[in-house]
Amino acid sequence: xxxxxxxxxxxxxxxxxxxxxxxxxxxxxxxxxxxxxxxxxxxxxxxxxxxxxxxxxxxxxxxxxxxxxxxxxxxxxxxxxxxxxxxxxxxxxxxxxxxxxxxxxxxxxxxxxxxxxxxxxxxxxxxxxxxxxxxxxxxxxxxxxxxxxxxxxxxxxxxxxxxxxxxxxxxxxxxxxxxxxxxxxxxxxxxxxxxxxxxxxxxxxxxxxxxxxxxxxxxxxxxxxxxxxxxxxxxxxxxxxxxxxxxxxxxxxxxxxxxxxxxxxxxxxxxxxxxxxxxxxxxxxxxxxxxxxxxxxxxxxxxxxxxxxxxxxxxxxxxxxxxxxxxxxxxxxxxxxxxxxxxxxxxxxxxxxxxxxxxxxxxxxxxxxxxxxxxxxxxxxxxxxxxxxxxxxxxxxxxxxxxxxxxxxxxxxxxxxxxxxxxxxxxxxxxxxxxxxxxxxxxxxxxxxxxxxxxxxxxxxxxxxxxxxxxxxxxxxxxxxxxxxxxxxxxxxxxxxxxxxxxxxxxxxxxxxxxxxxxxxxxxxxxxxxxxxxxxxxxxxxxxxxxxxxxxxxxxxxxxxxxxxxxxxxxxxxxxxxxxxxxxxxxxxxxxxxxxxxxxxxxxxxxx
Amino acid sequence: xxxxxxxxxxxxxxxxxxxxxxxxxxxxxxxxxxxxxxxxxxxxxxxxxxxxxxxxxxxxxxxxxxxxxxxxxxxxxxxxxxxxxxxxxxxxxxxxxxxxxxxxxxxxxxxxxxxxxxxxxxxxxxxxxxxxxxxxxxxxxxxxxxxxxxxxxxxxxxxxxxxxxxxxxxxxxxxxxxxxxxxxxxxxxxxxxxx
Ligand code: SF4
Ligand code: SF4
Numbered sequence: 103x104x105x106x107x108x109x110x111x112x113x114x115x116x117x118x119x120x121x122x123x124x125x126x127x128x129x130x131x132x133x134x135x136x137x138x139x140x141x142x143x144x145x146x147x148x149x150x151x152x153x154x155x156x157x158x159x160x161x162x163x164x165x166x167x168x169x170x171x172x173x174x175x176x177x178x179x180x181x182x183x184x185x186x187x188x189x190x191x192x193x194x195x196x197x198x199x200x201x202x203x204x205x206x207x208x209x210x211x212x213x214x215x216x217x218x219x220x221x222x223x224x225x226x227x228x229x230x231x232x233x234x235x236x237x238x239x240x241x242x243x244x245x246x247x248x249x250x251x252x253x254x255x256x257x258x259x260x261x262x263x264x265x266x267x268x269x270x271x272x273x274x275x276x277x278x279x280x281x282x283x284x285x286x287x288x289x290x291x292x293x294x295x296x297x298x299x300x301x302x303x304x305x306x307x308x309x310x311x312x313x314x315x316x317x318x319x320x321x322x323x324x325x326x327x328x329x330x331x332x333x334x335x336x337x338x339x340x341x342x343x344x345x346x347x348x349x350x351x352x353x354x355x356x357x358x359x360x361x362x363x364x365x366x367x368x369x370x371x372x373x374x375x376x377x378x379x380x381x382x383x384x385x386x387x388x389x390x391x392x393x394x395x396x397x398x399x400x401x402x403x404x405x406x407x408x409x410x411x412x413x414x415x416x417x418x419x420x421x422x423x424x425x426x427x428x429x430x431x432x433x434x435x436x437x438x439x440x441x442x443x444x445x446x447x448x449x450x451x452x453x454x455x456x457x458x459x460x461x462x463x464x465x466x467x468x469x470x471x472x473x474x475x476x477x478x479x480x481x482x483x484x485x486x487x488x489x490x491x492x493x494x495x496x497x498x499x500x501x502x503x504x505x506x507x508x509x510x511x512x513x514x515x516x517x518x519x520x521x522x523x524x525x526x527x528x529x530x531x532x533x534x535x536x537x538x539x540x541x542x543x544x545x546x547x548x549x550x551x552x553x554x555x556x557x558x559x560x561x562x563x564x565x566x567x568x569x570x571x572x573x574x575x576x577x578x579x580x581x582x583x584x585x586x587x588x589x590x591x592x593x594x595x596x597x598x599x600x601x602x603x604x605x606x607x608x609x610x611x612x613x614x615x616x617x618x619x620x621x622x623x624x625x626x627x628x629x630x631x632x633x634x635x636x637x638x639x640x641x642x643x644x645x646x647x648x649x650x651x652x653x654x655x656x657x658x659x660x661x662x663x664x665x666x667x668x669x670x671x672x673x674x675x676x677x678x679x680x681x682x683x684x685x686x687x688x689x690x691x692x693x694x695x696x697x698x699x700x701x702x703x704x705x706x707x708x709x710x
Numbered sequence: 711x712x713x714x715x716x717x718x719x720x721x722x723x724x725x726x727x728x729x730x731x732x733x734x735x736x737x738x739x740x741x742x743x744x745x746x747x748x749x750x751x752x753x754x755x756x757x758x759x760x761x762x763x764x765x766x767x768x769x770x771x772x773x774x775x776x777x778x779x780x781x782x783x784x785x786x787x788x789x790x791x792x793x794x795x796x797x798x799x800x801x802x803x804x805x806x807x808x809x810x811x812x813x814x815x816x817x818x819x820x821x822x823x824x825x826x827x828x829x830x831x832x833x834x835x836x837x838x839x840x841x842x843x844x845x846x847x848x849x850x851x852x853x854x855x856x857x858x859x860x861x862x863x864x865x866x867x868x869x870x871x872x873x874x875x876x877x878x879x880x881x882x883x884x885x886x887x888x889x890x891x892x893x894x895x896x897x898x899x900x901x902x903x904x905x
Pocket of ligand 2: 467468469471472473474498499569573574642643644645754
């Protein structure tokens with residue numbers, strides 16, 4: 103291996119670090135910002151690693167646990183909300199433990215940028231009593247994941263590894279570490295007391311875990327990635343994760359700093375060493391005030407005369423991301439409170455550059471030619487003037503909530519649309535309740551909801567938006583695609599067959615790009631009771647890009663702009679007074695042609 | 711050499727690839743590089759920004775406000791949005807075109823290219839406006855704006871990367887069958903950058 107540095111994205115760095123640590127099992131479910139980790143494992147797999155997109159995070163966690171029981175080094179990946187799905191096995195697994203090293207990567211998303219919540223995996227570490235590793239850069243993540251594997255194996259416990267979006271999606275020049283020498287997994291050794299969870303053993307394990315964590319706190323005080331940068335001031339900073347990087351950008355000379363890479367178990371002795379000579383400490387972290395709480399406890403327990411500031415005291419903001427700018431401002435206010443009180447006022451008075459022109463907001467939209475747009479439009483048209491509620495779900499199709507479609511009335515979490523629709527209908531039975539769900543989400547967590555509806559006789563119209571991929575996270579295969587993450591051919595699981603098996607009798611299947619047929623199917627499905635399903639099948643345009651293209655015939659177009667107002671396709675633009683189609687964006691899906699009342703839109707050959 | 715570069719545009723314009731190419735070229739010269747990219751929902755037509763940082767003792771993957779040596783803008787309005795990142799005497803290289811979001815087509819506001827470029831002329835210390843339309847037409851593809859902008863940036867010298875080094879990065883990183891096309895685009899960009 104050459105020592106040449108390569109540019110690697112944080113997620114790929116994590117994957118390469120795991121491969122070098124001898125990972126033999128890698129399972130996960132796609133979710134921004136974690137997705138590329140597993141894809142990179144698949145890309146660099148020499149054939150010895152079992153890599154899979156599991157059907158959801160719970161399945162991934164359990165497949166992983168099995169492999170780790172058998173002694174293999176195991177990586178499980180997901181985004182933070184995925185950890186909620188996997189929390190059932192996680193909580194029990196924390197008691198049982200593992201034999202092969204098992205690292206669970208749960209990527210947090212401060213902001214949030216692409217998530218439903220700003221939850222904090224570090225807090226999950228406290229809740230589950232598991233160790234948490236928190237890298238602050240791609241290069242650190244690459245090395246740290248190997249250390250996490252060794253740590254996990256040494257203490258026979260799964261460990262959490264928590265990068266955030268700005269670590270996952272940043273690239274850095276990295277020199278790859280040497281591969282570790284790992285022995286072959288031993289295989290599963292039967293031992294009921296160890297692998298079968300019982301109340302009695304859980305009680306004993308609980309005692310053992312509390313003892314171990316106290317010990318680990320001491321061990322981790324010596325871990326090289328928890329460290330102090332000495333200074334001569336009486337005011338210090340404590341930070342971890344990406345906030346450490348921001349802090350280092352702006353840290354004034356002489357300011358002592360404590361970096362925390364294992365927020366749980368907290369390296370208490372190290373913290374005491376840091377706190378004991380200081381008067382005041384500012385904690386810079388994202389999401390929960392996790393480090394801040396730990397420091398407060400330690401200061402209380404050890405009677406240290408130090409003031410600790412952070413989110414809990416209002417010294418830093420308690421939601422959203424940090425940045426170099428926010429950290430700089432926080433530190434300035436902390437170090438020179440009096441001066442900054444004045445300059446804050448001045449800043450408020452200073453005139454902003456007021457000639458800045460109004461900039462358009464650019465909310466994300468469904469791609470030009472996205473079949474979801476056609477599906478939503480068909481349902482909208484079919485239900486015009488009728489009382490209907492549209493429950494959405496997680497995926498590109500959440501974007502169907504944007505105007506002009508405005509077709510997503512609820513969205514909560516993976517699979518929830520199917521069940522929320524049932525609850526809504528029970529209270530308001532005169533509405534027709536639609537549940538939109540994508541193909542990948544259907545497999546991940548939609549099926550249970552359909553079983554629930556059939557069993558309880560609940561009335562819903564289930565609309566499966568089947569575009570043959572997991573589009574939002576970058577087009578991963580899933581059980582309905584007939585392909586695995588390694589590109590191998592797999593059994594293709596049929597959604598209509600599942601629905602029939604559950605007992606759904608009325609199933610309409612059609613192509614949403616055929617507007618008339620689609621509208622008729624929805625009209626029929628809206629009638630009657632029980633579970634009725636419409637399956638709209640058309641591939642994601644970002645995967646199978648068509649060569650077709652449409653054009654507005656300027657002589658026929660009456661500039662009524664119905665196409666724009668009804669569809670909101672980003673390829674249809676106004677130029678002065680006239681309506682045009684941007685040929686570089688258009689996919690010729692033809693929906694706008696069906697919508698135009700004057701037949702002014704037609705297909706042309708424009709991708710010569 | 712420490713350089714900060716911000717690349718901005720609209721999802722789908724090839725911003726990420728351009729930022730990787732700059733980092734690649736810098737690393738070939740032996741420099742440490744960091745980038746930060748917009749991935750996820752915003753790629754569906756939202757505003758996207760890539761940060762590239764080259765040099766020593768850089769910690770944050772994002773360029774701090776007020777410290778970009780160069781802003782490469784794939785869309786004039788996005789250049790305006792990112793202007794606070796430009797450092798004093800920094801250079802803006804921007805396509806003079808705008809991309810209208812659906813919200814603008816639906817009737818809100820008059821979003822005009824002239825207004826955007828006018829603002830840039832007034833507020834950017836150094837500005838190169840590129841005629842992306844003409845370049846793409848001449849190159850024969852609408853997908854080469856990113857490489858053309860890299861050509862302009864390399865020509866300006868503001869990144870510390872020469873046109874030859876940029877060309878090498880392009881050759882080594884784009885698919886074989888697109889190399890000729892991208893070479894042409896790079897050359898057109900260099901001309902726009904004052905060659
Ligand atoms: S045919 Fe019409 S609706 Fe479809 S992508 Fe082209 S412009 Fe958009
Ligand atoms: S990626 Fe596919 S599913 Fe997502 S908006 Fe684009 S066309 Fe639609």
